[in-house]
Amino acid sequence: MSECGTEPVEKSAVPKYDARNPLLELWKRIKRSRMAMAGLVIITLVIVVAILAPIISPYDPYKQNLSIRLAKIGAPGHILGTDEYGRDLLSRLIYGARISLMVGFSSVGFGLIFGVVLGLSAGYYQKLDGIIMRIIDILLAFPGVLLALAIISILGPGIINVIIAIGIWSVPTLARVVRSTVLYIKELDYVTAAKALGETDLNIIFREILPNCISPIIVYATMRLATAILSAATLSFLGLGAQPPSAEWGAMTATGRNFIYQAPHLTLIPGFAIIIVVFGFNSIGDGLRDALDPNLKNTM
């Protein structure tokens, strides 16, 4: 994290880091990365679609019309066809964007709150470091979506429980990132200076250290959004998340699977929607990471 320091970066291609305003700095760097900009455009569009869902969606996503069930792509009045109850697929996709974004943002937000607090404590207080990191090691011993599955088995299926499960599952990764950044920053001269001035620990943590952890936090949180949305869709696909008739994309894929011979588009199209959103967040994350610190490339 060479850019986090107070020393100006020498390379001419990299603009000088403005430590006073990390968010402005981040924006400057996003603008320079074509990949991040592409992702940002995609995600902005998806957010707009999700907000305007009631206005732009051609039909009610839950209104059944059995006379036109399983209509193919390009059917009159239904561009993407209809599902097994004659519900308009496009309208359901549009409403599904709301669910996916909501699940993604709230679970990552949940994970961030705990991850940042744990990471800051572990990084700053050496005494807490051992305990917190051991707990994190244990949580990381559950591969992939397994930890989320275990939590779902405790809380029971449902979309709110999926948010909690994925939120908890995000904590260890985020905490580790914050901790390693804190470990680096707390050795820097300006933190030593703040300590010498007699500032309180809380002041040092929240006013001196946290603002300089913002960039890696945003990079990881963005990538985590992609993982969260993907995993939530997976849990719903397995029948453990959003339940039918919800217009959740993973659940739609699962029900579409029963019509794989007559109407394969019912399974394939919701998957496309997931890919677009996940690709968007991944691109922003990748682009940001490369722009902020190329050295991080091999550590993720």
Added chain:
Amino acid sequence: MLNYFLKRLLQLIPVLVGVSIVVFLMIYLIPGDAAEVIGGPTATAEEITNIRVKLGLDRPMHEQYFRYISGVLKGDLGYSFQTGQAVSEAIETRYANTFSLAIFSVLIAAVIGVCAGIIAAIKQNSWFDYLSMSIATLGISAPTFWIGLLLIIVFCVKLKVLNISGFNGQIWTREGFVTMILPAATLGFNSAAMIARMTRSSVLEIIHQDYIHTARAKGLNERIVVLKHALKNALIPIVTVIGVNFGALLGGTVVVESVFAINGIGRLMVQAINARDFPMVQGTVLVVASTFVLINLLTDILYAVIDPRISYK
């Protein structure tokens, strides 16, 4: 080197104990009265008391944990609520299926990923680089279940070259091998994408270093430069990402087994979660997590073999 192995082996113990505690606590973390939740709304008071006694919820927690862990060490994971079958027995019959699926996938992913990554790196900015990295970026973004369904639609429904039949558990037979191709490709797709990207960036970083320039300057064959000089040093992050992915693959088997109707631990776990069959859920979670921890150990030991510098740190 031996010291390093022993140290790593010792570090394993607290993690495994921690995992067993988390798995054990799952039942205590159920909101409300666990026995009532498991029994469901129709359970009578007697049934609920029964469940409570069966799970040992009527006794102190630490006593319960020691009973649980001594059972686990003897291979006793309790009995399924649904079928009454021993959990260890149910897992045993399915473990090979899940494990062969994961191994087969990681092999496919590693071979495709490493090859594509190396070619993309040495032919940086070529059409192959752009094409393979675009596919890789999409591969990372695509849900596993979707890739599985896409492959089923293409190969089974449209082209009709493969059957969607469940895996028979015998990968060494022709039939077993053929039925395993689609599930393994599905499971390995994301990992292949990640391995390809990591290999590319890792090789790219190495290939611009001075010793590579020196190797080229002294007139070495390009193949030797890439395979002998560059790849050796690029291997560490690649092995890391393969190791990490093998773990993720174990988690991913849950999805692939459900899509392809393979009788593995993952499918067993999902069925158990839906049925609120807690001993089964605990057993499957414990076994998969322990396998993952052991694989991580193997990956770490492999690093030390590839790069002896690691064990001296």
